[in-house]
Amino acid sequence: MGFEGIQNKIVILDGAMGTVLQQRGLPPGGQPELLNLTEPALLRSVYEEYVDAGSQVVYTNTFGANGLKLERTGRSVAEVVTAAVQLAKEAVGSRALVALDIGPLGELLEPMGSLPFERAYDLFREMAEAGARAGADLAVIETMTDLYEAKAALLAVKEHTALPTFVTMSFEPRGRTFTGCTVASMARTLEGLGADAIGLNCSLGPDMLAPMLKELCENTRLPVIAKPNAGLPDPVDGHYDMGPEAFAAALAPCLDLGVTLFGGCCGTSPAYIRAVAAALEGKTPAKRHYDAVPFVCTATEPLRLDGVRVIGERINPTGKKRFQQALLEEDLDYILDVGLQEVDAGADILDVNVGYPGVDEVSMLPRVVKKLQSALDIPLQLDSTNPAALEAGLRVYNGKAAVNSVNGDPAVLERLLPIVKKYGAAVVGLALDENGIPQTAEGRVTIARRILEAALAHGIPKEDVWIDCLTLTVSAQQDQAVETLRAVRTVHEELSLRTVLGVSNISFGLPNRPLITQNFLIQALGAGLSLPIINPNQREMMDAVAAFRVLSGEDRECRAYVDRFAGVDAKAAPAPVAADMTLDEAIIRGLRADAGKLAKAALATEDELSLVEGHLIPALDKVGEGYEQGKVFLPQLLSAAQAAQAVFEVIRASIAQKGGAPVKKGSLVIATVKGDIHDIGKNIVKTVLENYGYEVIDLGRDVPPETILQTVEAEHIRLVGLSALMTTTLPAMEETIHLLQTLPEPPAIMVGGAVVTPEYAHQMGADYYSKDARQSVEIAREVLG
Amino acid sequence: MEAMRYLGAGEGDDALRRQLEAVAAELTAALEPRYVYRVFDLAREDGAILLVGTGVRLPGATASTMLAQCRRAALLACTLGPGFDTLLRKEQARDMGRAVMLDACGSAWVESGCNTAEEELHVRLPGLFLTDRFSPGYGDLPLSIQPAVCAALDAGRRVGIHVSDSFLMNPMKSVTAVIGIADRPQMARVRGCAYCAMAASCRLRKGGKHCGI
Numbered sequence: 001m002g003f004e005g006i007q008n009k010i011v012i013l014d015g016a017m018g019t020v021l022q023q024r025g026l027p028p029g030g031q032p033e034l035l036n037l038t039e040p041a042l043l044r045s046v047y048e049e050y051v052d053a054g055s056q057v058v059y060t061n062t063f064g065a066n067g068l069k070l071e072r073t074g075r076s077v078a079e080v081v082t083a084a085v086q087l088a089k090e091a092v093g094s095r096a097l098v099a100l101d102i103g104p105l106g107e108l109l110e111p112m113g114s115l116p117f118e119r120a121y122d123l124f125r126e127m128a129e130a131g132a133r134a135g136a137d138l139a140v141i142e143t144m145t146d147l148y149e150a151k152a153a154l155l156a157v158k159e160h161t162a163l164p165t166f167v168t169m170s171f172e173p174r175g176r177t178f179t180g181c182t183v184a185s186m187a188r189t190l191e192g193l194g195a196d197a198i199g200l201n202c203s204l205g206p207d208m209l210a211p212m213l214k215e216l217c218e219n220t221r222l223p224v225i226a227k228p229n230a231g232l233p234d235p236v237d238g239h240y241d242m243g244p245e246a247f248a249a250a251l252a253p254c255l256d257l258g259v260t261l262f263g264g265c266c267g268t269s270p271a272y273i274r275a276v277a278a279a280l281e282g283k284t285p286a287k288r289h290y291d292a293v294p295f296v297c298t299a300t301e302p303l304r305l306d307g308v309r310v311i312g313e314r315i316n317p318t319g320k321k322r323f324q325q326a327l328l329e330e331d332l333d334y335i336l337d338v339g340l341q342e343v344d345a346g347a348d349i350l351d352v353n354v355g356y357p358g359v360d361e362v363s364m365l366p367r368v369v370k371k372l373q374s375a376l377d378i379p380l381q382l383d384s385t386n387p388a389a390l391e392a393g394l395r396v397y398n399g400k401a402a403v404n405s406v407n408g409d410p411a412v413l414e415r416l417l418p419i420v421k422k423y424g425a426a427v428v429g430l431a432l433d434e435n436g437i438p439q440t441a442e443g444r445v446t447i448a449r450r451i452l453e454a455a456l457a458h459g460i461p462k463e464d465v466w467i468d469c470l471t472l473t474v475s476a477q478q479d480q481a482v483e484t485l486r487a488v489r490t491v492h493e494e495l496s497l498r499t500v501l502g503v504s505n506i507s508f509g510l511p512n513r514p515l516i517t518q519n520f521l522i523q524a525l526g527a528g529l530s531l532p533i534i535n536p537n538q539r540e541m542m543d544a545v546a547a548f549r550v551l552s553g554e555d556r557e558c559r560a561y562v563d564r565f566a567g568v569d570a571k572a573a574p575a576p577v578a579a580d581m582t583l584d585e586a587i588i589r590g591l592r593a594d595a596g597k598l599a600k601a602a603l604a605t606e607d608e609l610s611l612v613e614g615h616l617i618p619a620l621d622k623v624g625e626g627y628e629q630g631k632v633f634l635p636q637l638l639s640a641a642q643a644a645q646a647v648f649e650v651i652r653a654s655i656a657q658k659g660g661a662p663v664k665k666g667s668l669v670i671a672t673v674k675g676d677i678h679d680i681g682k683n684i685v686k687t688v689l690e691n692y693g694y695e696v697i698d699l700g701r702d703v704p705p706e707t708i709l710q711t712v713e714a715e716h717i718r719l720v721g722l723s724a725l726m727t728t729t730l731p732a733m734e735e736t737i738h739l740l741q742t743l744p745e746p747p748a749i750m751v752g753g754a755v756v757t758p759e760y761a762h763q764m765g766a767d768y769y770s771k772d773a774r775q776s777v778e779i780a781r782e783v784l785g
Numbered sequence: 786m787e788a789m790r791y792l793g794a795g796e797g798d799d800a801l802r803r804q805l806e807a808v809a810a811e812l813t814a815a816l817e818p819r820y821v822y823r824v825f826d827l828a829r830e831d832g833a834i835l836l837v838g839t840g841v842r843l844p845g846a847t848a849s850t851m852l853a854q855c856r857r858a859a860l861l862a863c864t865l866g867p868g869f870d871t872l873l874r875k876e877q878a879r880d881m882g883r884a885v886m887l888d889a890c891g892s893a894w895v896e897s898g899c900n901t902a903e904e905e906l907h908v909r910l911p912g913l914f915l916t917d918r919f920s921p922g923y924g925d926l927p928l929s930i931q932p933a934v935c936a937a938l939d940a941g942r943r944v945g946i947h948v949s950d951s952f953l954m955n956p957m958k959s960v961t962a963v964i965g966i967a968d969r970p971q972m973a974r975v976r977g978c979a980y981c982a983m984a985a986s987c988r989l990r991k992g993g994k995h996c997g998i
Contacts, residue, residue: 106947107949108955108956112871113949114949143942178867178944179867235905235906236909236910340878377871635882639880639881641881675950
């Protein structure tokens with residue numbers, strides 16, 4: 001049989017390799033992939049038994065044959081993978097297909113671990129190329145728990161081989177993987193990325209996997225795989241609780257859910273596969289019911305677009321001096337903070353635009369995507385016209401994103417749609433073309449149709465095409481507001497496409513802008529607008545959306561509306577600052593919002609510098625003294641630091657507005673040393689130092705000594721802070737210190753962290769031991785002033 | 786409350802306690818500790834204790850004292866999963882003060898997961914007695930056994946724990962432990978600073994306090 005045989009046919013896969021090897025007396029653990037070189041006869045017999053039992057596809061014994069796991073074995077990936085594929089092919093001949101098996105790398109990817117996405121991709125690429133060269137018929141990426149890792153693997157196989165590729169992931173009974181990935185996110189992301197079949201393997205028995213298989217079948221058009229365990233293992237002795245007949249009896253009904261590829265994972269053996277093959281003999285696949293709902297997601301947050309969904313517009317430098325400054329300074333923490341505020345205000349999707357003169361969008365967009373998805377759980381819409389930047393951003397995005405935007409210009413469509421298709425994104429099509437914006441609704445709808453046709457021709461499904469009918473400023477072109485609304489209605493009703501609209505432009509140049517914008521928003525929602533792009537921090541807009549969701553029936557039992565407004569007088573302004581509160585008090589008590597407001601007020605009478613020197617630092621010092629005396633605890637110290645940060649934000653915005661240079665007291669580098677991945681202590685130090693006005697270059701965690709050295713040299717740094725948590729990473733700290741001391745003018749070095757003591761610090765050659773964040777400020781003052 | 790001790794705040798400060806309780810309530814609603822354990826026979830060789838059928842070798846005085854009366858022992862791994870790391874990253878972006886409290890609550894919550902697992906194990910082994918739980922890094926039990934412990938439990942696949950080259954576990958709030966199984970009641974206690982490898986550098990000890998382990 002060829003691979004083409006899998007569509008709409010029942011296919012029997014194989015069962016476990018490890019379980020069978022253990023039954024034959026091999027101890028658990030070790031590196032079973034090396035058996036390809038040392039025990040070929042044993043492996044050959046296992047493959048033969050699976051084919052005899054009915055397997056039409058066998059997986060090679062290469063689950064962990066990646067560069068990380070083989071590193072210490074003295075064997076290369078090419079050597080092991082080639083031997084494994086050849087062995088399997090010899091064993092099965094033309095009786096079955098040979099699938100190159102690719103398991104997780106064994107290290108967590110960023111941001112959970114420290115393995116970069118790009119490095120994971122390279123490791124998978126090495127396996128895929130070797131497997132394809134050795135003659136594998138297809139590739140299977142299995143037992144994944146991180147959608148991001150599955151994406152790296154799938155891209156690596158697809159970009160470097162022509163092998164059809166299956167991807168299966170492992171879920172817990174609650175319907176999520178260990179990393180929180182949902183079934184819908186997995187299905188729609190992997191289908192978008194071009195997987196040929198997807199499914200679930202390992203972790204549970206067939207009975208417990210069934211509800212998730214049902215959900216999977218509803219969320220994909222692809223053939224679906226079930227490869228469960230033989231039930232659950234006994235916690236005391238590790239034996240699985242289902243025999244072959246019980247396993248087959250529980251697995252066979254999954255056919256009716258839509259599954260067509262069947263096999264087994266841990267605890268199964270050829271006897272299980274024989275029973276499954278017998279149970280499915282003569283059966284036919286069930287009819288599938290795919291739910292073609294518009295959809296975007298992160299790995300952990302699936303978002304069905306079956307109601308009004310708010311796209312936040314704030315991550316965009318246009319007209320925002322402070323944001324422009326952050327982009328130029330590569331201050332990604334600021335951009336994250338902007339996104340966080342939008343999330344807290346109720347945005348459902350964030351538009352991300354980092355295009356600004358002097359910013360390299362191709363490198364900045366993926367960095368911002370990584371930063372945002374490290375802390376926020378919200379789908380992103382990448383906003384750029386630069387194909388290279390979009391590709392770089394989509395590549396590192398974990399989930400199914402949207403792209404803003406293409407338009408009806410054939411050249412633009414040809415340039416961008418292949419990228420949208422390759423990464424399985426949704427796309428916003430602007431209803432304009434090379435001739436400009438049509439002045440009538442009909443003209444815009446015609447372009448919308450053209451965009452839809454082009455997308456379909458590129459293999460992008462209809463539900464992934466969203467149309468922006470374009471808002472024009474009503475004070476300049478008054479008759480256009482009605483045309484926009486008519487176009488929205490037609491695209492919604494006649495083309496049945498989702499519509500996007502950046503509504504804020506409507507009121508440009510008019511007084512009381514929020515009133516016009518809100519009215520236009522409400523009318524547009526009435527006309528069928530589903531994806532308004534707005535500033536979610538503007539209460540009028542989010543109020544209108546909340547009310548619309550009630551009237552449209554989307555907000556069932558008015559729950560969200562009641563939660564939003566119950567107990568709140570609709571006309572009340574935000575609570576005013578207590579009349580007698582001073583700025584210093586607000587900082588000391590950690591009242592962020594109040595501190596910000598008081599700082600704004602203070603700027604009317606004082607300049608930025610005196611605000612810092614006269615209020616901010618004395619207040620922080622007072623909290624710091626309380627902390628040293630044991631009267632104030634760490635959380636309170638940090639709350640004060642963050643109230644100070646709010647004050648700093650006001651100061652930075654004020655300076656950016658005037659076009660002046662930012663207030664900075666001096667720069668230092670901080671890092672958690674190589675091998676150490678726990679970084680909250682370092683982050684605490686950073687928070688406190690930044691709020692004393694120091695510029696902190698945070699190199700992150702697991703930082704090689706060379707990176708620290710290079711940064712110190714390039715930025716002429718005079719103070720370096722190093723953190724280590726574990727006894728096992730102290731040598732890396734010492735190594736870093738010694739390397740820095742080879743510089744002609746070495747920087748001062750302060751060290752800290754759970755296992756560091758003043759004695760160790762001295763022995764290692766550090767200049768300062770910092771027992772806590774507070775002390776690091778004293779050291780910074782001494783060194784940097 | 787364990788988390789108060791981790792923050793170095795002892796029993797004091799009501800306002801802090803209230804905030805901490807709110808953080809703890811959010812955490813326990815959002816995440817359940819997950820664990821895996823398995824029982825192995827013990828063998829003795831060259832002064833070390835071996836867990837039969839695995840690559841785990843327990844050298845040193847801590848293990849030999851703790852397991853002196855045991856013919857079997859359980860390995861246990863417990864984790865809050867990467868969900869905790871994500872929560873903590875988000876909280877660090879939003880409010881560093883709350884992040885520090887969340888970190889402390891996470892440590893307490895994963896220990897509570899270990900307690901649950903230990904109780905479950907106890908129920909499965911009627912008539913037998915358990916020693917105190919002890920972990921790599923405590924006493925003279927080296928951290929370097931961490932990869933073998935996780936491999937014996939298939940902890941990567943079963944609960945998603947990974948061990949780095951420097952023997953750190955990931956996700957952040959993960960614990961492995963050994964529990965001896967004996968025929969008679971176990972009185973030996975490793976718990977206390979005198980047995981702890983961290984005693985020299987412990988932040989709580991520097992402040993004249995202890996952690997309860």
